[in-house]
Amino acid sequence: MSDFRTITGDFIASPQIAASDLAEAKQRGVTCVVNNRPDGEAPDEPQSADIEAAAKELGLDYCYIPVGHAGFSLQQVEALADALEQAEGKVLGYCRSGTRSTLLWAMAEAKRGESPDAIAEAAAGGGYDVSPVRATMDALAAQGR
Numbered sequence: 001m002s003d004f005r006t007i008t009g010d011f012i013a014s015p016q017i018a019a020s021d022l023a024e025a026k027q028r029g030v031t032c033v034v035n036n037r038p039d040g041e042a043p044d045e046p047q048s049a050d051i052e053a054a055a056k057e058l059g060l061d062y063c064y065i066p067v068g069h070a071g072f073s074l075q076q077v078e079a080l081a082d083a084l085e086q087a088e089g090k091v092l093g094y095c096r097s098g099t100r101s102t103l104l105w106a107m108a109e110a111k112r113g114e115s116p117d118a119i120a121e122a123a124a125g126g127g128y129d130v131s132p133v134r135a136t137m138d139a140l141a142a143q144g145r
Contacts, residue, residue: 002014002017002021002024002025003015003098004024004025004028004092005098005126005127005128006125006126007102007105007122007123007125007126007128008122009090010084010087010089010090010091011084011090011091011093011105012025012028012030012090012091012092012093013092013093013094013098013101013102013105013126013128014092014093014094014098014101015094015095015096015097015098016037016045016046016094016095016096017033017046017051017092017094018046019046019050019051019053019054022051022054022055022058022060023058025060025092026058026059026060028090029089029090030060030089030090030091030092031060031061031087031088031089031090031091032060032061032062032063032083032086032087032089032090032091032092033051033055033060033061033062033063033091033092033094034062034063034064034065034080034083034091034092034093034094034101035048035051035052035062035063035064035065035066035094035095036065036066036067036093036094036095036100036101036104037066037067037094037095037096037100038066038067038068039066041068041096042096045096048064048066052064061083061086061087063079063080063083065079065080065083065104067095067100067104072103072104072107072133072136076104077104077107077108077111077140078108078111080093080104080105080107080108081108081109081111081112084105084108084109084112085112093105098126098128099128102123102126102128102130103128103130103132103133105123106119106120106123106130106133106137107133107136107137107140110136110137110138110140110141111140111141111143113141114141115141116134116137116138116141119137120134120137
C-alpha cells in the first residue's frame, strides 16, 4: 500500500515505493517518477532499474537523482528543478522516508523562485519539515530575485 503525500498540486512525496505502486501513482496524475534513493542503501529495496522499467511500461517518465549520506549538491537541485519544469503532470519523488525527496524539492522550488515560506508550509502539509535546508532555500531564492 502506498503512502503518497501530496505536497502541492504538482508534487507528491513518498517513502520507498514498489513497482506495484506505480499504477496508483499514474491514476493520481503522476507523469514523472523521481528516485532519490541510492541503489544498495538497503538490501530489500527495489533497485532503480526495476522501478524505471515498471514506470516506462506504464508510460511514465523516470529520473534517478540519488541523494546519499553526503547530502545535497547544486547539481541535484538543478536536476530536480529541470524535471519539475519538464513534467507534463504531477511528479512523484521518493526515497526511504520521503524526507530527502521533499528537502530536494524544497530547494529546487526555491531555486525556481518560489517563496521559502510557502514551500515550508506546503511541505508541512504533507508531514515534512524543511527547516534543515531553510538557509539554503533562502539563499537559492535570493539568487533568483
